[in-house]
Amino acid sequence: MSDSPRPPGETATVLRPAVALLRGLRSGLARGVGPLEALAGAGASRPGEVRDALGAAIARLEGNYSEDEWGFDEDFADAVLPLLELMYERWWRVNAVGVANVPAHGRALLVANHAGVLPWDATMIATAIMREHPLPRPTRFLVLRWAFELPWLSVAVRRLGGVVASPYNAVRLLEEDELVAVFPEGARGIGKAWSERYRLQRFGRGGFVEIALRTGAPIVPVAVVGSEEIYPKIADAAPLARLIGAPFFPITPTFPALGPLGAIPLPSRWRIEFGEPIETAGYGPDAADDRRLVLELAERVRSEIQERLLTGVFQRGSPFV
């Protein structure tokens, strides 16, 4: 694909395959075959690229694609990756540090701070690992429950590898030796006000540590700088939130004033830092019931992320330019 303006005569050449395709389609339909077969027949006589694209589209329409048992759809994730890479490179200009700390294989639990109303931070962590890790691997992430009540968002999240934030799901994914990202702040993190940015909220009851101990998965602390600025929340319309059943209803400089356009995140500059893995296998699975150990480890992870956040904000410099 070139950006340069096309010479006037070339338009016809570009359109030619499309026109020929439509002709083929029409003659196929006139012969009385079904629309899908007609499309396939018309595509078969076209140049390779078009044929491949058509083949893929038809396979998709016929349901000939694979999902795993969690609903993760690799084709869909691949199709969306260029968009996420664009956001990663151009929009947020992400600087990823220490990606090699993420284990290349086997189970691992990424624990990150959570900010921004939509789970963009999860997608950027996943993109960072897909792009910068020596052995790229997909990341499964645990998503707040109410996202799964919403139309479209629930589908997109599921196909990209998101699952409901439930300990059962996390344990099962880790037992399948997947890479799982969790945000222990949950709704407290994404719903916090502008004035509280980069202050980590309470880490629940340390459930993520229990999960890591039970499965013996190493914990990788992740500090995401920049996600706080994408939707600066200046107020919360709590009655509206109650009405639609959401945990909060954010009011930002652009939302809801600009309508759907307000959902476009601001182009802040990001820095994602992956810390050294904290091994948990040595404690044994029974340690998950040791409240003291769980809380100590949770506090250790929390303070490490908080520390990296503060130095990260400083190292990133100006938030937008």
Added chain:
Amino acid sequence: MAGRHVLVTGVSSYLGSEIARGLAADPAVEHVLGLDERPPRERLREVEFVEADIRGGELRELLPRSGVDTVIHNKIVRRPGPRLSPRAAHEINVIGTLELLAACERAAGVGAIVIRGSAGIYGAEPDAPQFFGEELSRLYPLRTRFQRDVGEIENLFEAFARRNRDVICTMLRYQPAIGPSLNTQITQYLSPPVVPTPLGFDPRIQLVHEYDAVGATLAAVHRPVRGAVNVAGPGTIGLSRLVRRAGRTSLPVPAPLFDTATATAQRFGGPRLSPDLRRLLRYGRAVDITRLTEEVGFRPRFSTPDAVEDWVRAKGGRRLVSAVGELLPGR
């Protein structure tokens, strides 16, 4: 365990007949007794048929006399049809199970009871674990009439199991079944050329193939385990992919209007969708089948996507050859 005597309730349904056939072909089983309100469509060879209503008291007389040592309870109505009111379905489900268990209590010889129940007890919830383990049956309130029926059946069965410790009580929790010979809600839902789906939702659906549905019950007879066991084909399939594989066109309907739309479609001859299925189509459900594969020792031959493929290949309604016996463990 030579010479077992088995009673199968609901023997005239397709799965009931196939289970009875599988048992009759089994050398370890000496005698098969089938019970239903109407005779099976085809006469079952080597199966003694008793025409009786499970809700009536006949069982209490019959069972102690018959020398039955294993009971398979297959008479659970999953959806009220045009000729069966919801009330009658509820009575068959709950009163029928109550009568059956009362009869088993009288019959000293009964050593094992297998109920072909439903995974519907887990419900279909947006924030549910993506794979329900057997211990998670009471995570959510029972929302529909059928769910409450299943809940009541499980309560009755658990109480029975507590009182009769020497009887091995197995509750099989079935996901919806699909297969060329079956006529179920799922196959009816998928039969019209245009299929309504909730707009913006694409839940994970998990099904069990009819072949495995029969095989799982037979396996549970051979290796009885106590408590609940999930039965499903491994894996899941997204609703949109399911509809596409079936060669149908989906008609997305906004979720708040879905119930009204399907009710209207039903008035014009469309398939009837129970509240359970409507919730399933919005939120989906999958179960963990570790217990089935490890403890019962039954490995489903068809994964959920394979089961769908098989149904798609043979929609014409072929008969399933009952050769499930070969699949059983230890043979």
